[in-house]
Amino acid sequence: MGITICDMYGTVGISLVTPVISAAMLEERDFDPTSICLIRCTELSDDDVFACWSDRVTADRLRIPRDRIMSLEEFGSLAEFQQLLRPVCHKCFEEWLKEQRSR
Numbered sequence: 001m002g003i004t005i006c007d008m009y010g011t012v013g014i015s016l017v018t019p020v021i022s023a024a025m026l027e028e029r030d031f032d033p034t035s036i037c038l039i040r041c042t043e044l045s046d047d048d049v050f051a052c053w054s055d056r057v058t059a060d061r062l063r064i065p066r067d068r069i070m071s072l073e074e075f076g077s078l079a080e081f082q083q084l085l086r087p088v089c090h091k092c093f094e095e096w097l098k099e100q101r102s103r
């Protein structure tokens with residue numbers, strides 16, 4: 001997992017999200033929480049799951065599976081999706097997500 005410097009939390013881990021989500025988060029805009037999709041793929045073992053977040057429109061457009069955990073190989077073939085992903089502060093993202101879900 002990558003590392004970033006956050007104004008609020010200092011050195012923190014990153015979450016990878018699509019640009020629509022990072023923009024909404026940074027601009028503190030409300031976002032329909034049902035449109036925020038968890039995308040998962042296995043890393044080296046089944047216990048080790050890599051996760052990132054996509055908005056529903058992007059996931060639909062690129063046909064990203066949301067109902068199962070992809071293999072590393074399958075995820076690796078999604079070049080267009082991977083290039084879209086933006087790193088954001090993990091803690092700020094978790095807080096923002098919680099806020100969206102509690103509205």
Ligand SMILES: [Zn+2]
Nearest residue numbers: 006009089092
């Ligand atoms: Zn932060």
